Amino acid sequence: MSSNMNILKNCAYCRIEFFAKKTTTKTCSDNCAKRLYKQNQRNQKIQHTETIAEIQRNNSTLITEADIKVIQCKEHLTLKEAAILINISALTLRRWVLAGKLNSVKVGKKHMFNRSILSAFIDSQI
Numbered sequence: 001m002s003s004n005m006n007i008l009k010n011c012a013y014c015r016i017e018f019f020a021k022k023t024t025t026k027t028c029s030d031n032c033a034k035r036l037y038k039q040n041q042r043n044q045k046i047q048h049t050e051t052i053a054e055i056q057r058n059n060s061t062l063i064t065e066a067d068i069k070v071i072q073c074k075e076h077l078t079l080k081e082a083a084i085l086i087n088i089s090a091l092t093l094r095r096w097v098l099a100g101k102l103n104s105v106k107v108g109k110k111h112m113f114n115r116s117i118l119s120a121f122i123d124s125q126i
């Protein structure tokens with residue numbers, strides 16, 4: 001609804017003072033409204049990406065002391081567990097396996113590592 005009201009406001013995009021016809025008006029012009037919308041969309045997208053990145057970062061570093069104790073007791077380790085045990089990334093370990101540096105047993109789609117073979121490999125590298 002338009003009215004004869006003239007409310008002095010600051011444009012939410014360009015910060016210039018203008019007279020608004022409605023109390024809900026936020027921007028001085030249609031162009032500013034479009035640019036503000038685009039800016040908000042962009043900021044939301046950035047925020048969303050940063051949130052996902054942070055969740056992934058937290059998940060990858062969430063190794064508790066209890067997890068390590070369980071891994072240390074196991075005889076057969078998955079690729080992830082073996083990587084945690086020898087303190088390298090899972091990607092590095094996968095690369096070593098594919099390059100033939102380290103032998104693994106494939107159980108289905110998973111690479112399994114025998115603890116003794118893993119320690120023998122580490123000893124041979126030192």
Ligand SMILES: [Zn+2]
Pocket residue numbers: 011012013014015016027028029032
């Ligand atoms: Zn404006």
